[in-house]
Amino acid sequence: MSDPSTPSSSAPPQKTFSWRSQAFRALVYQCVAVLVIALAVFYLANNTATNMRARGIQSGFDFLTGAAGFDIGESLFAFDSGEPYWRAYLVGMTNTLRVAVVGILLTTLWGTLIGVGRxxxxxxxxxxxxxxxxxxxxxxxxxxxxxxxxxxxxxxPASTEPWVLGPLFLSKGGLNFPIPVWATGQLWAVWGAVAGLLAAWAYRRYALRAFEQTGHSKSMFWAPLAIILACSVLGWVLGGAPMEVNAPVQGEFAIENGGSLTPEFLALLLGLTVYTAAFVAEVVRGGIQAVATGQAEAASALGLGRGQTMRLVMLPQALRVIIPPMTNQYLNLTKNSSLAVAIGYPDVVSIANTAINQTGRAVECIAIIMLVYLSTSLFTSILMNWYNARAAIKER
Structure with missing residues (x-):
């Protein structure tokens, strides 16, 4: 019979803080590294602030509440020169996000088509x-x-002699197109689209469960899309089905009314999409080639055509290889949008350059630019990592 005074052999070993412990040494090295980095950052910040004060250069973010004093030619919402700098930065940030989001969608579609076309x-x-x-x-x-x-x-051609493509006008002034006049019906259509998204999500879950139980596949794209469109149309009808449209018309000197996309926006969007799609195509091609050829042969043996094999067998398996490098291309597109300043598009970099020239707050303006691109890149990475985790093969 064992002595109760002796310690049990199953008791967890006590942690000892000894320099001979590799884990303890690693912890000390990490703490020292963090301390050195913090001191370096403090020294650089303090030295910068001291030199700026010695030269009479103002610092701080208080300028954001002052009047901007300049107009912005392109904005998703109204802006005039009397509004503060922070609102001008908000306009620049929305312009940057507009290019990035639309560019990512177009790049994904076009790059995938090119990659599959290989x-x-x-x-x-x-x-x-x-x-x-x-x-x-x-x-x-x-x-x-x-x-x-x-x-x-x-x-x-000039705006006085545009190319007319049905209801569209294309000229040096950009692309003009008809837009609906906002009314209650459009608001109901938006809420209907939201309800349709929830219903489509529920349908996809039901279709996946039915496939796992019966082996019979249901439409995973067209049916959810039809649900979303049907709910949107239903909301529009319940809102009174407004039909009024603000269409562009040929004016004496320019195209009037309707919606418009400036040549700067179109040039930036097309340039980034065409350039990044070439890299996305190579990512898609590499991902498809990473799938074993036996998968395609098995699909062919089951009677699937080439299109069905690519859509139902090859691409779903290639996703786990495609998504990580695709994330890098999304980040590159977002950061490359900062080149918009070269063609006069008022993105956040262009707004910051104007603010620097007027206020002299170079450090603060550049810090705002860095914060905008850092936050957008981190959000994109988090979203793609979440999707990558969902698309990854689950080990049993």
Whole structure:
């Protein structure tokens, strides 16, 4: 019988803080590294502030509440020169996000099509996809932005003689298009779309459970899309079905009324989309090639066509390889949007440059730019990492 005074052999070992412990030494090294970095940052910040005071340079973010004193040519909401700098930065940030979000969507669609086209049996299609990738990914993105901007401002006709494409007007002034006049029906349509998204999500969950139980697949794209559209139309009808449209018309000197996209926005969007899509196409191609060829052969043995094999077998398995490098391309597109200042698009960098010239607060303005791009990049990374975790193979 064992002596109760002796310690049990199953008791967890006590942690000893000894320099011979590798874990303890690693903890000390990490603490020292953090302390050194903090002291370096403090020294640089203090030295910068001291030098700025010695030279009579003002510092601080109090200028954000002062009147901006300049107009912004393109904005999602009204802005005039009497409003504060923080609102001007908000306009620049929304302009940056507008390009980034739309560019990511278009880049994903176009790049995926080009990447899948690399596997086409048609030699012409395959050759065009290869030529596209090799051409646009090897030309600097800044040159491509300038090329598209010159195309819109030099090649297209003047606003007095635009190209008319149905209800659309295309000229040096940009693209003009009809927009609905906002009324109660549009608001109900938005709420209907929100309800449709929830219903589509519930339908997809039901379809997945039914597939796991019966093995019969249901539509996972067209049916949810039809649900969203049906709910939107239902909301629009319940709101009175307003039909009034603000259409663009040819004026004496320019296109009047309707909505418009400036040549700067179009040049930036097309330049970033065309450039980044070339890299996305290579990511998609590599992801598909990473899937074992036996998967395609098994799908063919089951009677699936090439299109069905690519859509139902190859691409879903390639996602776990595609998503991580695709995230890098999304981040590159967002950060490359800072080149908008080269063609006069009023993004957050352009607004910051104007604020620096007027206030002299270079450090603060650059810090705001860094914060905007850091936050957008981190949000994109978090969202894509979450999606990557959902698409990853679950080990049993």
């Amino acid at each position: 596997f086409s049996r048609n030699a012409l299609v395959r050759g065009l996809c290869v030529a596209y990738v090799e051409l646009f990914r090897n030309i600097p993105v800044l040159l491509q932005l300038l090329m598209w901007y010159l195309l819109f401002t030099e090649v297209l």
